[in-house]
Amino acid sequence: MILFNAWPALWRMSLLALALLAGLGLVQPALAQSDPDAEIATAVPAINADAWRQVRSGETGPNYRDSRFDSNYNLINAGGETWRQIRNRWVSPFGLIAIGAMLVMITLFYLVFGRKDLDEPRTGRKLLRWTVLERSLHWTVATLFIVLALTGLNLLYGKFVFRPLFGDAFWAGMMSGTKVLHNYLGPLFGALLIIILAKFLMRNLPKKGDWAWFKQGGGLIGKGRHPDAGFANGGEKVWYWLLATAGLAVIASGLVLDFPNYGQSRDTMQWANIVHAVGALGLTAVALGHIYIGTLGTEGSLEGMATGYVDETWAKEHHNLWYEQVKDQAIDADQVAARSRPGPDDSAPAGERTS
Incomplete structure (x- = not known):
């Protein structure tokens, strides 16, 4: 009687044990998938010399091919490996070296030579140099450049800095926002850069006197005549x-990456990525020097772009x-302060209105 009454309990325990064993069997693949190394080992064979031989000869099976409609592109391909090697072994170190070297040069230059102050006292009379437009x-354009530079650096190096500091969740959200900003602000920056290049073209045509400017170091060193x-x-x-x-090359390559639905191949996208990264990193490094000279490095330069006016002494130096073309158009500082809005004659910087 006791055995008969215990039988249902034993039956239930047996079923529970079987369920537990089945659960353990299902858990093992899940645990393997939670480990990236174990997942790769079970899902994809090791990429060895034989695999590369098959890739290059076109002998790869369906597991190595793109599953998209009407695509015969290999997921594992020599071109992708070449791109990865160039990006990781050359482009990324190049960016760190270029930007780091520029920062070191700026710091040493400032510590040795300091700011380039005006050689003569200010007169207080102002010349219009930059219009409101x-x-x-x-x-x-400068703000967009800085945002794109910071987001681009985050895309290239962020996983080595922010992921260890804040963890995967924070880093994933940060990268998602970074990609959105970079992808959407890039075309806007490109359009505005083309406008500003067209507007300032005539002022920046090379002239024979430019070489003398370089031979004298731009006047930043020493107290001699500028x-x-x-x-x-x-x-x-x-x-x-x-x-x-380089800026237009960065824009063009960025558009290739931003709009992959115009028929460009993956090889084209890979080379566009290399051109985009090298050009952007180089421009970022040079931009640091441009920012230094226009702000901390030279007295009076920043106020010209901030207010539109520069002092006579700065212009002359x-x-x-x-300055010789526009010196008769100088006005007093109180007149500048009284101008709440640019007048009809302020549509162009001084010196160009008389041409």
Whole structure:
């Protein structure tokens, strides 16, 4: 009687044991999948010399091919491996070296030579150098450039910095926002850069006097006479033409990456990625020097782009050829303060209205 009454309990325990064993059997694949190394070992054979031989000869099976409609592209391919090697072994170190070296040079230059102050006292009389439209274009493009540079650096190096510090969840959200900002602001930056390049083209055409400016170091070193310069000096022209060449290459390659639905192949996308990264990293490094010279490195430069006006002394010292053209248009500081809105004659910088 006791055995008969215990039988249902034993039956239930047997079923529970079987369920437990089945559960353990199901858990093992899940545990294997939670381990990336174990998952790779079970899902994809090791990529060895034989696998690369098959890839290059086209002998790969269906597990190695793109599953999209009408695609015969190999998921594992020599071109992708070449891109990975170039990106990891050359592009990423190049970016760190270029940007790090520029920061070191700027720091050493500032510690050794300090800020380039004006050689003569300010007169208090002002010359219009940048219109409201030109300043708006400059600051908009500059802001977009900084945002794109920071988001681009995060895409390239962020996983080595923020992922160990904050963990996967924070890093994943950060990267998602970074990609959205970079992808959507890039085309806007490209359109505005083309506008600003077209507007400032005539001021930045090379002239024979530019070489003398470079030979004298742009006047940043020493107390001698500052080299001759028109509206744009040699250094500003170099920055302009870097934007007009490397900058446009970065924009074009970025559009190839941003809009992959126009028939470009993966090989094209890979090379566009390399061009985009190298150009952007190089421009970021040079931009640090441009920012330093226009702010901390040279007295009076920042206020010109901030207010539109520069002091006579600054104009005479840094852009003497331009100053000679416009010196009769200088106005007192109180007149500048009284101008709440640009008048009809302020549509272009001084010196160009009289041409």
